[in-house]
Amino acid sequence: MGEMVALLIGEVAQRAGVSAPTIRYYEEIGLLGKPLRSSTGYRRYSESSVEQVRFIRKAQALGFSLDEIGEILKLSRSGETPCSHVRSLGHQHLAAVEQRIRQLHHFRDQLAEEVARWDAQDTAVTCGGLCQFIADAEPGVMNDGASLQPKTSRPQRRRRGVTGQ
Amino acid sequence: MGEMVALLIGEVAQRAGVSAPTIRYYEEIGLLGKPLRSSTGYRRYSESSVEQVRFIRKAQALGFSLDEIGEILKLSRSGETPCSHVRSLGHQHLAAVEQRIRQLHHFRDQLAEEVARWDAQDTAVTCGGLCQFIADAEPGVMNDGASLQPKTSRPQRRRRGVTGQ
DNA sequence: CTTGACCTTCAAGTCGGGTTGAAGGTGTGT
DNA sequence: ACACACCTTCAACCCGACTTGAAGGTCAAG
Numbered sequence: 001m002g003e004m005v006a007l008l009i010g011e012v013a014q015r016a017g018v019s020a021p022t023i024r025y026y027e028e029i030g031l032l033g034k035p036l037r038s039s040t041g042y043r044r045y046s047e048s049s050v051e052q053v054r055f056i057r058k059a060q061a062l063g064f065s066l067d068e069i070g071e072i073l074k075l076s077r078s079g080e081t082p083c084s085h086v087r088s089l090g091h092q093h094l095a096a097v098e099q100r101i102r103q104l105h106h107f108r109d110q111l112a113e114e115v116a117r118w119d120a121q122d123t124a125v126t127c128g129g130l131c132q133f134i135a136d137a138e139p140g141v142m143n144d145g146a147s148l149q150p151k152t153s154r155p156q157r158r159r160r161g162v163t164g165q
Numbered sequence: 166m167g168e169m170v171a172l173l174i175g176e177v178a179q180r181a182g183v184s185a186p187t188i189r190y191y192e193e194i195g196l197l198g199k200p201l202r203s204s205t206g207y208r209r210y211s212e213s214s215v216e217q218v219r220f221i222r223k224a225q226a227l228g229f230s231l232d233e234i235g236e237i238l239k240l241s242r243s244g245e246t247p248c249s250h251v252r253s254l255g256h257q258h259l260a261a262v263e264q265r266i267r268q269l270h271h272f273r274d275q276l277a278e279e280v281a282r283w284d285a286q287d288t289a290v291t292c293g294g295l296c297q298f299i300a301d302a303e304p305g306v307m308n309d310g311a312s313l314q315p316k317t318s319r320p321q322r323r324r325r326g327v328t329g330q
Numbered sequence: 331c332t333t334g335a336c337c338t339t340c341a342a343g344t345c346g347g348g349t350t351g352a353a354g355g356t357g358t359g360t
Numbered sequence: 361a362c363a364c365a366c367c368t369t370c371a372a373c374c375c376g377a378c379t380t381g382a383a384g385g386t387c388a389a390g
Contacts, residue, residue: 010336020337025378040386042337062276066377090280097273101266108262111227115255175366185367190348205356207367231347 006036006044016053023053031056031070063093171201171209181218188218196221196235228258 013020026032032052035043059069072086178185191197197217200208224234237251 008337019379021379022377024339029377038337038386040337041339042386060377062279063272087280087283090276090283094273094276094280097269097276101269101273104262104266104269107228108259108266111255111259111262114227115252115259118252118255173367184349186349187347189369194347203356203367205367206369207356225347 006038006046007049009043009045012045012050012053015050017057018053026053026056026066029066029070031066031073062090063097064089171203171211172214174208174210177210177215177218180215182222183218191218191221191231194231194235196231196238227255228262229254 007015009020009023013023016023023032027034032049035045035049038044056066056069059072060066064072068089072089075085172180174185174188178188181188188197192199197214200210200214203209221231221234224237225231229237233254237254240250
């Protein structure tokens with residue numbers, strides 16, 4: 001096997017399947033420790049760094065956010081066993097994914113019903129001032145929180161005349 | 166019939182279930198036309214404005230982006246019948262949602278398998294330098310594009326000669 | 331010596347769909 | 361007269377996970 005040939009950031013990036021700026025970004029937010037530097041300032045990585053980046057990508061692929069991955073890594077560095085924490089997070093993610101699937105199923109059923117109704121109608125007849133397809137959509141389609149992109153919360157504010165709490 | 170009592174923005178917001186800044190935002194990006202103003206500059210809306218905002222929310226709930234809704238509204242204002250366009254978009258969205266459901270199903274199966282394996286193991290034994298749970302995760306879990314957040318693409322770049330290792 | 335593919339840092343931009351804040355004017359109930 | 365909830369504009373900020381750009385230094389090949 002070869003010498004202790006330290007890897008440049010681009011080589012680590014290539015092996016781990018990410019871009020070089022991504023690795024710097026991971027370092028910046030504390031996911032990766034600061035690597036040794038050559039005399040000219042180049043980052044020098046070992047093979048294990050590649051594994052660490054792959055670890056991050058795997059955890060990401062399992063649905064963990066970078067924040068959560070940071071938690072896990074911090075726990076593991078502090079000597080604690082993060083596995084029980086990871087296990088707990090795993091169950092949480094599983095539940096979240098299953099709920100999301102249920103939401104999407106419901107959403108798909110609603111949308112499929114609407115689209116089927118659209119297909120069954122005559123275009124020329126149904127187009128009024130706006131598109132009647134959408135205007136007439138079932139109220140049940142709304143407020144299910146299952147659109148393609150996750151939404152940010154939109155808290156309501158009190159109004160004059162409305163006795164809120 | 167009732168008076169022509171124009172609505173203030175907050176009343177429209179309340180009736181449509183959005184915030185007042187959201188309505189101004191919709192106006193700003195061209196989803197809503199510019200309303201009449203009172204002598205002191207207040208926006209004055211009609212009941213139909215409430216319907217228009219509800220239309221937007223419905224379309225959003227059906228998975229349309231604000232850009233797409235803008236297209237639909239523009240088409241409808243230009244006298245074209247947007248319905249066939251809407252129908253086409255509806256089918257596209259339906260296909261996208263179904264694909265996403267398939268991805269999530271696959272993802273859930275992988276994750277469930279992992280988590281089940283985690284549960285079957287002894288925590289004290291499996292925790293090495295990092296969390297073995299994630300480090301040992303099945304390669305199949307990765308690269309399925311089914312994580313909770315959608316990812317952006319990451320194009321590869323050519324490298325200088327790959328010398329040694 | 332020059333080319334140019336690599337590396338460095340820092341800053342800013344991207345995406346969507348808004349929210350939040352400051353500074354100031356308006357309308358109304360008491 | 362005063363309080364206070366509403367309205368106005370404009371600009372900046374938020375989320376996550378990066379990407380992109382500028383300006384400059386380094387290294388190996390030709």
